[in-house]
Amino acid sequence: MKLLKDILFGVRLSAVSGDTNVMVNQIHFDSRKVEMDDLFVAVRGTITDGHQYIQKAVESGARAIVCEELPELMVNGVTYIKVADSNSALAILASNYFDNPSKNLKLVGITGTNGKTTVSTLLYNLFKKAGYKVGLISTIKVMVDDKTYKTSHTTPDVLTINQHLSEMNDEGIEYCFMEVSSHGIHQKRTEGLHFTGAIFTNLSHDHLDYHKTFAEYRDTKKRLFDNLPKSAFALTNIDDKNGKIMLQNTKAKKQTYALKSYADFRAQILERQFNGQLLKIDENEIWTRLIGDFNAYNLLAIYATADLLGLEKMETLKLISELETVDGRFQYFISKERITAIVDYAHTPDALKNVLVTINALRTGNENVITVVGCGGDRDKSKRPVMGHIASEMSNQAIFTSDNPRTEDPETIIEEMEAGVEPQNTRKVLSIENRKQAIKTACKLALANDIILVTGKGHETYQETNGVRVDFDDFKEVKEALESLNK
Template sequence: MNHQHKLLSDLLSPFQLTTEENPVITSIETDSRKVKPGSLFICIRGYTVDGHQYVQEAKDNGAVAILAEKQVGIAGIPTILLPDTKQAAGKIADFFYDHPSQKMRVYGITGTNGKTTTTQLSYDLFRAAGRRTGMISTVGALIDGQRFETPNTTPEAVILHRLLHEMVSNGVTDCMLEVSSHALVEGRVEGVSFHAAAFTNLSHDHLDYHQSMEEYAEAKGMLFQQVARNDGKGLVLNEEDAASHVMERAGANVPVTWYSTKIESEASIVVEWREESVNVRIDGTTTEVPIALLGNFNAANLAAAIGLMKTGEVNMYELIRHIPSLRLPKGRLERLSFEGTEIYIDYAHTPDGLRKCLEALSVSNEALYVVLSAAGERDRTKRQEMGRIAAQYCAGIIVTVHDTRREDPRQIIDELSVDISSDKIISCHIDRKNALLAAAEIALEGKRVVIVGKGHEEIERIGTKGVPFNETKILLAELGRLKGKESAI
């Protein structure tokens, strides 16, 4: 329970701003519906909603001060103007919650693919080492085992600092924070003091937002600049990805731990994949360890997680005994539990992520089928390549869409299908549910199926709304229905 309170003048002090009225602030909100008596309401311009339009509602709900980028014409309470409220929100929230990230070690994890898995593996290893650990990622927030839902990969700044404060109150000493490039550009981690940060890789994604791969890399680099500004203790970088040097330059003068998946590498951490085990080399000493994780690419995610542990001064040789118990997060190469079928659900939504997913599931002499999709109003340039990759690895493809937003689903399907020969396309569905029903049917015929695009997510973004959509439940219900039909014959 939060009992924070600060004078408005204290919260404005980092900006050298003063105001005649000086109310006591008992909460900070960016959603007018959550404002209560004593709140400071910060107007944030979002993708679809502009907080400046909701100041009257905020005042009616009890806001005692407004922070905005323009005059909002609300009399009776102080309105403070700043050029960028998104950036300011993090600094103000950090101050309001008594600098929570300075009271524990916060580890940032960024990259195109593998962020969520590396965050989860780091969290599990730190907990296994006896640390009271927190995690904030795409799949939600965990405070030493207790789960909290989060709206984005990285929550907006006010919610983020509130969660960090909650963690400190619960005795957390080490927090894993998944950081997207959007979050860095939009100031969602502003005010966070990072102990260390890891970089997984950089591949084709979000070019609708960042315009070029160079701009995308620079956005990721902002995390490593922040580590350097905070006098952080380490950067954990992938020796096999050239963009690591962008991160190294951004975090100038911070010690670097390099990791690799190649045993001949001179990196201080190497995890070599051996199907059912991994060779883990830490500072020259190699140990073979059994592993339950699917996919060669998870060797790199594990190596990055071990690198973060090294910056956290964990006993490195003790952690090795915990590796066999590690599991992937929900929606990452997750096998559906239904007897007689082999269906996987994976979050892959980039060309590189899709290739790694399909490679991991490729078995000689066993055909693989995929439900392939792409999101609406997002980077269109990757769709054709994803179709090519699916055709390369799969015997049959069900083409569909997810999160269409306001884009015509037929356009998404056409762009995914450009380079897929017609004999490989089983069917196309503008309604994702119908694609899942088709997948259930072929899975019951004994075919190996992977469904990509949504992973752990349980909503579909249609138009401007989020509609409940649980792939696991839909698939299990249809498999049960079909199985019942079979047994009735």
């Protein structure tokens, strides 16, 4: 139980009806979870408005209500608090309720279109290898040192975030690395958190179904940096033209990294192979198993962050050389027939292009690149023809298929991808709606030394159609399909 007036500290109040000197049990923004003496926060969501469920929350025993509009019927004994922004209030309430756990560890937020999961996960792995107790909040999972929790959103809700951070405090964790999505920033899920630093990876076409314009998408990301305290660091990829924009209004210590431009932290790719690449960082050569320019940027961001957090540079370089790829991020194996299969999460035009550029840079020219690609349903439609164009232009064979269709018709999604294919590339495109069959077809078409790229789902182990999720693992599917060729 917590005293209501204590957890309201820092929340901008417009009006109060009732007593704030009362004890509340739990905080909820889902009325179905409300029990006796709980605090219910009415949040306006993208699908439903929590204000419609205030009465239901009261009937379930809510002691206090936080809302943007006071209800016409106010029950005696219940405290009603009006605020200008329920999402912002919820974030501050959640931090206060859990005793502001982010202040008791070094929390680093990672934002950008691509690379968030790789950078956050590899930072977690590196600091673990360095002997620290570490936390991770990512698309794939939440880690409280060695304890694993599954996640369903890139940035969890503020109650879940603070609950995990509080547990990290209890476990004596020193560092936490957290993916920060544009949705999470827009919905105020990161307000009330105290960041030690923030990293910007890059910005490209994504989520325009939600943000409507690229400028809005960019400016939403920028808010993470705008809100950093003076004591924090702001680390950005200055090779990306949006890197400077992220730093425009931040009070934090400005730091940059780059492969091509002058920056505080620089790297150079000296050698590329399928089993790794040789990098030069701070005049030191380092071999890494992670390949591609995009991974060179990711590793440089990790090196810079470790330095800014006080790790010794040579130790960091040694640990980077030991890091392995993250599940579903350029994850590959070579079959007995010498066919290379690569599974990657690339679900944006820029990410798909980066992976294909990397593959084509490593080819001798005698191999075929067969790309299996789809686009998710109920998401940004404008990127579908662009991804169709990239896959067909940069591959010898492209197979368009289903990703997570969700509530959309898979055939319609594929048709929208086909619209981006240039006439000279139509002969290189097959459309197979069934993803399992599409992967099998790619494996049957492949000859010795060919390369199969399966993109879009990466680490995901399910496929979602009309609200139903069925087990589906790209890596497992392509491996089984190639192994079955031997039988």
